[in-house]
Amino acid sequence: xTLQIKREESAAPPSARYTLWKRLKRECFGYLLLLxxxxxxxxxxxxxxxxxxxxxxxxxxxIDPTKSQFVGFDNFARLFGEPVFRISFLHSLExxxxxxxxxxxxxxxxxxxxxxxxPGIQLFRGVAMVTWVLPIxxxxxxxxxxxxxxxxxxNIVIRQAGFGGWARNWFGDQTYAFLLVLIMHLWRNxxxxxxxxxxxxxxxxxxxxxxxxxxxxxxxxxxxxxxxxNLRYIIxxxxxxxxxxxxxxxxxxYLSTGGGPVTxxxxxxxxxxxxxxxGYALGYASAGGVVMLVVLVILVSVCRRLIGGFTEE
Amino acid sequence: xxxxxxxxxxxxxxxxxxxxxxxxxxxxxxxxxxxRNTDSIQSGRLLPVWSELTGxxxxxxxxxxxxxxxxxxxFLIATTVMLLVVFLGSLGAYSLSRFxxxxxxxxxxxxxxxxxxPYVLVLIPFYVLMSxxxxxxxxxxLILTHTSITLPFALWMLTGYxxxxxxELDQAALIDGCSRLGVLFRIIYPVAIPGLVVAGFFxxxxxxxxxxFVSILSQSNETQTLPIGLQAFMQSLxxxxxxxxxxxxxxxxxxxxxxxxxxxxxxxxxxxGAVK
Numbered sequence: 001x002t003l004q005i006k007r008e009e010s011a012a013p014p015s016a017r018y019t020l021w022k023r024l025k026r027e028c029f030g031y032l033l034l035l036x037x038x039x040x041x042x043x044x045x046x047x048x049x050x051x052x053x054x055x056x057x058x059x060x061x062x063i064d065p066t067k068s069q070f071v072g073f074d075n076f077a078r079l080f081g082e083p084v085f086r087i088s089f090l091h092s093l094e095x096x097x098x099x100x101x102x103x104x105x106x107x108x109x110x111x112x113x114x115x116x117x118x119p120g121i122q123l124f125r126g127v128a129m130v131t132w133v134l135p136i137x138x139x140x141x142x143x144x145x146x147x148x149x150x151x152x153x154x155n156i157v158i159r160q161a162g163f164g165g166w167a168r169n170w171f172g173d174q175t176y177a178f179l180l181v182l183i184m185h186l187w188r189n190x191x192x193x194x195x196x197x198x199x200x201x202x203x204x205x206x207x208x209x210x211x212x213x214x215x216x217x218x219x220x221x222x223x224x225x226x227x228x229x230n231l232r233y234i235i236x237x238x239x240x241x242x243x244x245x246x247x248x249x250x251x252x253x254y255l256s257t258g259g260g261p262v263t264x265x266x267x268x269x270x271x272x273x274x275x276x277x278x279g280y281a282l283g284y285a286s287a288g289g290v291v292m293l294v295v296l297v298i299l300v301s302v303c304r305r306l307i308g309g310f311t312e313e
Numbered sequence: 314x315x316x317x318x319x320x321x322x323x324x325x326x327x328x329x330x331x332x333x334x335x336x337x338x339x340x341x342x343x344x345x346x347x348x349r350n351t352d353s354i355q356s357g358r359l360l361p362v363w364s365e366l367t368g369x370x371x372x373x374x375x376x377x378x379x380x381x382x383x384x385x386x387x388f389l390i391a392t393t394v395m396l397l398v399v400f401l402g403s404l405g406a407y408s409l410s411r412f413x414x415x416x417x418x419x420x421x422x423x424x425x426x427x428x429x430x431p432y433v434l435v436l437i438p439f440y441v442l443m444s445x446x447x448x449x450x451x452x453x454x455l456i457l458t459h460t461s462i463t464l465p466f467a468l469w470m471l472t473g474y475x476x477x478x479x480x481e482l483d484q485a486a487l488i489d490g491c492s493r494l495g496v497l498f499r500i501i502y503p504v505a506i507p508g509l510v511v512a513g514f515f516x517x518x519x520x521x522x523x524x525x526f527v528s529i530l531s532q533s534n535e536t537q538t539l540p541i542g543l544q545a546f547m548q549s550l551x552x553x554x555x556x557x558x559x560x561x562x563x564x565x566x567x568x569x570x571x572x573x574x575x576x577x578x579x580x581x582x583x584x585x586g587a588v589k
């Protein structure tokens with residue numbers, strides 16, 4: 001923009017009123033272009049969120065959503081007194097922390113493999129993110145089908161290897177169901193981490209490695225002192241993105257186990273969903289959503305501290 | 314030296330194999346099973362014999378209940394959302410990248426914020442809002458919903474993308490008598506195609522795969538999409554896994570094809586330039 005203004009001025013110095021009028025006109029046009037996005041974001045994103053927060057202070061019910069009474073913080077008190085809520089809360093935290101930690105770790109390893117120049121590597125790089133683009137219901141069908149009690153892939157292999165006693169209904173098992181949910185998260189997102197890390201690794205100047213090599217640095221030292229510090233920004237981006245995704249994710253659990261068996265895989269999104277749409281308690285469910293929002297803000301700022309804090313220039 | 318190189322290759326390919334068996338096994342098993350008949354799937358053997366292979370699952374999938382309707386709805390909604398998000402997003406991004414607007418930074422922040430809100434919380438007032446507008450169980454309602462959850466990110470991404478396009482291009486076109494909108498469509502669009510495609514892809518994939526919003530805002534077969542259909546399949550057709558897997562394969566083909574096209578640009582787009 002500065003370029004154009006300069007050119008106008010040098011051509012024929014216009015009166016101050018003229019430029020002001022032109023600037024105003026242009027600014028109006030700019031707002032006009034932004035208007036649809038503005039309406040969608042204010043009307044369909046921010047308004048529902050604020051409204052959701054307000055709903056958490058009422059006893060609104062799905063039976064007649066137009067009526068509601070202010071009940072203060074009653075919903076929150078009830079929430080924390082509810083054992084299933086506390087279980088879901090813990091599960092959500094465990095799942096998010098475990099998934100994101102393992103994703104970073106496995107993502108780094110896979111990125112390290114993908115960055116090697118070996119024949120056929122382009123093919124590996126190319127297909128990597130395919131798991132990420134699949135609808136979650138499709139991933140759930142795949143994993144359910146792999147783990148079916150009678151003729152799922154895993155049980156067939158286990159039986160043929162002679163360990164028939166180990167075969168089980170994996171998603172119906174209180175211990176393994178949660179693990180499978182975690183595995184599905186890893187399965188979907190690890191390649192995304194890997195490809196993102198790889199792209200960032202490729203941007204690190206090769207001279208850094210050469211110089212350190214001459215100083216006698218080992219591969220591991222190079223990784224710790226050159227690669228990791230250069231990746232910290234992308235790591236932060238991916239961690240924040242996925243803490244949000246994992247903590248908010250409803251589909252994986254709801255579609256695969258529905259939160260069961262019993263409450264073995266219940267997480268906050270599924271608990272809240274059921275309270276709202278099966279239990280009709282919109283106000284109570286909103287309170288759960290507000291708790292999620294607060295926890296998420298805390299989680300994200302902790303991640304920023306952990307990853308960004310000590311390396312800030 | 315030669316053995317060291319060999320060891321290196323073995324380690325690399327070995328590691329890659331471990332990862333890719335994990336990543337691709339579920340997909341391969343799904344596709345394989347979708348071509349097996351019921352007896353073959355239930356035989357307890359890993360591999361089918363030739364005579365057990367069949368394409369009937371795909372034929373049958375189209376005949377059960379409302380599968381074609383779900384497919385049509387998914388296409389209709391996801392494509393509209395994609396076009397709408399790219400169009401509105403590029404208008405907004407053009408404005409944010411080219412005009413000096415007051416409050417721009419607040420707006421950018423406000424646009425990013427909703428990405429962190431729990432959908433299960435947003436869904437509740439969303440439902441109330443949609444029922445007030447009379448848009449529950451309508452295609453328009455779902456299109457609006459999916460647009461609203463994908464537009465902020467697309468806008469954010471495209472703004473970064475447009476900023477990287479030199480403004481000298483705009484200036485030259487303006488001096489030649491091009492209108493401001495003309496600049497967007499004739500100058501910026503052609504240069505920004507990779508970014509527009511990634512934004513469109515993102516919108517398409519999110520809309521195509523969404524279960525949560527559709528499960529509440531859609532209440533009849535007329536508006537339900539594939540994810541709802543597949544879930545219903547899974548529950549009602551328990552033993553007919555040939556059909557379920559065939560239906561799932563049909564549901565993933567469009568996203569996989571689309572992915573093949575955008576694959577190279579995807580990561581740079583999704584991380585909104587954070588890679589560089």
